[in-house]
Amino acid sequence: MSTVDHTWSDPRSRATEYRARSGSALDTIGNTPLVPMTRLTADTGVTILLKLEYFNPTGSYKDRMALAMVEQAERRGEITPGSTTIVEYTGGSTGSSLSFVCAVKGYRLLIVTSDAFSEEKIRTMTSMGAEVVIEPSVGGKITPDLMPRIIDRTRKLAEQPGTYWTDQFNNPDNALGQQTMGQEILAQTEGRVAAFVASVGTAGCAMGVATVLKAHDRAIEVHVVEPDTSAVISGGPAGTHGIEGIALGFVPPLLDRELVDDVIVVDEADARAMANRLATEEGIFAGTSTGANVVAALRLAAARPDLGTIVVPAVDSGLKYISTDLYPKPSLTIGN
Numbered sequence: 001m002s003t004v005d006h007t008w009s010d011p012r013s014r015a016t017e018y019r020a021r022s023g024s025a026l027d028t029i030g031n032t033p034l035v036p037m038t039r040l041t042a043d044t045g046v047t048i049l050l051k052l053e054y055f056n057p058t059g060s061y062k063d064r065m066a067l068a069m070v071e072q073a074e075r076r077g078e079i080t081p082g083s084t085t086i087v088e089y090t091g092g093s094t095g096s097s098l099s100f101v102c103a104v105k106g107y108r109l110l111i112v113t114s115d116a117f118s119e120e121k122i123r124t125m126t127s128m129g130a131e132v133v134i135e136p137s138v139g140g141k142i143t144p145d146l147m148p149r150i151i152d153r154t155r156k157l158a159e160q161p162g163t164y165w166t167d168q169f170n171n172p173d174n175a176l177g178q179q180t181m182g183q184e185i186l187a188q189t190e191g192r193v194a195a196f197v198a199s200v201g202t203a204g205c206a207m208g209v210a211t212v213l214k215a216h217d218r219a220i221e222v223h224v225v226e227p228d229t230s231a232v233i234s235g236g237p238a239g240t241h242g243i244e245g246i247a248l249g250f251v252p253p254l255l256d257r258e259l260v261d262d263v264i265v266v267d268e269a270d271a272r273a274m275a276n277r278l279a280t281e282e283g284i285f286a287g288t289s290t291g292a293n294v295v296a297a298l299r300l301a302a303a304r305p306d307l308g309t310i311v312v313p314a315v316d317s318g319l320k321y322i323s324t325d326l327y328p329k330p331s332l333t334i335g336n
C-alpha cells in the first residue's frame, strides 16, 4: 500500500489568513501582494515593486474605492439597501467593483458605460446584477466627447428619486478608499519607499496613496502618468487614446497638485508593449494602464538610479482584456 502523503502545505499560502476572517466576500478586498520586478529591472540596479492589485476580488484596485464610497454613504445615513438605487458612470473597473459591493450588500445598481471599454468589464457588471446603459463610442475609442455624453446620461438618471450617484470623479470617498493601499505599501516596505508612480483616471488611487505616503514622509515622491495623445494634466489638449480607465480628457477634480511631484507622459504603444513584456517576462498579467505605469517607472529609474525603491500599482488583471487586441490572439493548431 502506498504511503505517499499527497497533502502539501505551502508556507506562502494565504489560507490561514482567510480562514481567520469572518463576514463576507467584502473582507477579501485589499491586502494585496507586493512583489519585485526581476528581469525588466535587471540592467538598472533599481528596485521596482509591483502592488498586485489584480488580487482584489473583481481583479482591480477599484474594489477598495467602491467599498469606501458605499460604506461612507451608509455611515452618513444617505443610503440603505432596498430603498436606494446606486448610480454611476464608469469605464468598467469601478462598475465591476460597485457591482460586487452592491451584490453583497443588496443594492440595486444602474451603470452608464460605453462600448469603448472591454466587454469583460461590462459582462462582469451584468453578471453581478447591475443594470447597464451603453453610450456608443466612435470606433471603440475614448474620444474627448465620450465622457461628457456619458456624464450627461448619468446626471439624468441620478435625478430620479431614490437614487444615489457615487460620482467617483468628485467623491473624496474614492481617494479615501485608496488610502488602504498606501497603508499597505508603508507596512510592506517598512516605510522604505522613495516614489509611487500611477496613471490617473479619477486620481483616486494617486491621491489616496499620496496622502498616506506623504503624511509618513513628505519626501516620498508621487509621479502621475498620462498618455501623450491626451496629456491634459501636463497642459496639453484632450485627445484620443485606447488606455482604458485613464486620461478621460479633463483634469480630474480630485487631483491635488500639491501631492504630485511630477507628471510622466507615455506613448500608448510603449504601454501596450510593456503589458506584454510584463506577462511574458515577469508573469505579471495586467492591463494597459499597468504597462503605462511600468514604462513611467522604468524611465524614472533610468533618470534617477539612486532614487531608491519605486512602487507601482499593477492596476488590474489581463483577464479583463482578453476580448481586446492588447494580447496576441493565439494561432491554435487543432489536431495535427
Ligand SMILES: Cc1ncc(COP(=O)(O)O)c(C=O)c1O
Pocket (backbone or CB within 6 Å): 062, 091, 092, 093, 094, 199, 200, 201, 202, 203, 204, 205, 206, 244, 245, 246, 287, 289, 290, 315, 316
Ligand atoms: C484600468 C484602470 N487603470 C487606471 C485607472 C485610474 O485609477 P484612478 O481612477 O484611481 O485614477 C482606472 C480607473 O478607472 C482604471 O480602470
